[in-house]
């Protein structure tokens with residue numbers, strides 16, 4: 001069974017509501033014939049507008065984070081129920097910017113994954129090594145540790161609801177892309193880890209793994225041609241409709 005590719009935009013802290021409406025309007029006709037799943041992950045404040053603007057199109061909407069608690073005294077945080085009620089389908093969890101700047105740990109990532117899944121949200125789980133870790137030769141250990149921790153206590157049934165995004169931290173927003181071969185090799189390590197945690201067939205047929213880190217219109221085709229790479233998590237190149245549409249149309 002072939003894994004269906006999935007291309008997701010991660011807008012990060014970009015776009016107002018007005019800009020969201022304009023970008024989605026430009027995007028809809030450009031991606032309507034996509035052969036992959038198309039997702040845009042937007043700031044919380046843009047979600048309602050994005051859900052409204054994408055109605056009837058093939059574009060799915062995701063948030064960029066979610067809290068692990070159902071509700072309560074967590075000033076500034078957003079729950080899975082709140083996202084669900086807005087019509088949001090996906091949520092990014094464990095992005096390296098959250099891990100680096102906001103104290104996200106393997107344990108909080110796992111708690112957020114569980115909360116999202118329990119409310120029927122699909123998760124885009126980010127893992128990836130820093131430059132220092134790559135240079136120290138511990139990439140495999142790092143992505144394996146992050147993957148095992150994130151999936152702690154997650155049932156086999158949920159595998160179709162989690163996409164893994166392998167994002168080497170040194171490639172994010174830097175213009176430095178991992179070579180297609182390096183990205184493929186590390187994604188294979190993650191898939192082998194999933195085979196060990198669940199089963200080889202589960203990892204082969206049901207686990208989609210994206211590459212992320214300076215993926216754009218120019219390199220998407222080469223990256224997507226690799227056998228282990230099932231999609232992309234796109235930051236900078238998701239902010240312009242034409243650029244994102246070219247990544248989505250990598251097979252055209």
Ligand code: PGA
Pocket residue numbers: 010167171172173174175212213214215233234235236237
């Ligand atoms: P980039 O970001 O495409 O701008 O490198 C990717 C990401 O952080 O998800």
